[in-house]
Amino acid sequence: MVVPNMKDNGAEGGEDGGEAGRGDGGEKGGDGIEEKRRRRTYVCGEKCGLVEEKPFRVGETLNGSPDLDIKQEIDLANETLEQLRSRKATNEDEKVAMKELGLTRARMYGWPNTYVFTKALGEMLIGDNKENIPIAIIRPTIITSTYKEPFPGWVDGIR
Numbered sequence: 001m002v003v004p005n006m007k008d009n010g011a012e013g014g015e016d017g018g019e020a021g022r023g024d025g026g027e028k029g030g031d032g033i034e035e036k037r038r039r040r041t042y043v044c045g046e047k048c049g050l051v052e053e054k055p056f057r058v059g060e061t062l063n064g065s066p067d068l069d070i071k072q073e074i075d076l077a078n079e080t081l082e083q084l085r086s087r088k089a090t091n092e093d094e095k096v097a098m099k100e101l102g103l104t105r106a107r108m109y110g111w112p113n114t115y116v117f118t119k120a121l122g123e124m125l126i127g128d129n130k131e132n133i134p135i136a137i138i139r140p141t142i143i144t145s146t147y148k149e150p151f152p153g154w155v156d157g158i159r
Helices: 070-086 091-108 114-129
Strands: 002-004 034-039 050-052 136-139
Touching: 070 091, 070 114, 091 114
Parallel strands: 034 136
Antiparallel strands: 002 050
């Protein structure tokens, strides 16, 4: 299946993601399990044009780097945080250092930022641990402001 990347500005389908290229289900995954997917988001990275639709497998990266290990990534983040705390780093210094680490690791594997990197890691873990349970991964096209809480129209962080 091929879907347009977000950089196509929704040329196919409606402004909210439309129906074009969404893969509304019924496809057979590589393991024969039916997977339902609605995907048109940033997880494919900075690629432009049409991008083949496929689930990420554990260890797969956007740039083909063969050494992505999710457990090692978690261990590295925990070790870094422990080192920062042992040096009595301020909360602000911790926050900056952890953001830098995440961004460095994301870019090392081909993702442009930590948001899409962690989304891809989550999909890998779900796919690897699903056993024989059918799954649905729904990637909303865009997240906008809140409907009600903490107040109508509230947005926390805009890229």
